[in-house]
Amino acid sequence: MWAKNKHQSAFTIVELLIVIVVIGILAAITIVSFNGVQARAYTAKAQADIASLKQAIVMARNNTGQVTGVITGSWGTSGQCMTLSSVTTKTSTCWTTYNVEVETITAGC
Numbered sequence: 001m002w003a004k005n006k007h008q009s010a011f012t013i014v015e016l017l018i019v020i021v022v023i024g025i026l027a028a029i030t031i032v033s034f035n036g037v038q039a040r041a042y043t044a045k046a047q048a049d050i051a052s053l054k055q056a057i058v059m060a061r062n063n064t065g066q067v068t069g070v071i072t073g074s075w076g077t078s079g080q081c082m083t084l085s086s087v088t089t090k091t092s093t094c095w096t097t098y099n100v101e102v103e104t105i106t107a108g109c
Helices: 013-033 037-064 068-072 079-083 093-107
Strands: none
Touching: none
16 A cells, blocks of 8 residues: 655545535626626617717707707608798797607606
8 A cells, every 4th residue: 555645735525526616606606696787788878879869869959949850851750840940849839749759768768
């Protein structure tokens, strides 16, 4: 038989198994803590984009005094506002409806 040297030391199989289990537990905790990070980041970016869009629309309308369709050349969402002049738009229900819609869109942000 081999004689054991008193200065020779090594890890036992139990110690190695304990280290492997601890590493596994830490890996599981890390995976769970990062679960859904991409989805939350995507949602946050979408909310920021909507807020920026709202701000750009409001600034463009305030700076030009015109309806969004005149500014962009697209009447896709104008409805009854399309036939109004820029002067009468701000006093009409169209303007009120527009502001309500913009606030509704951004309320979910």
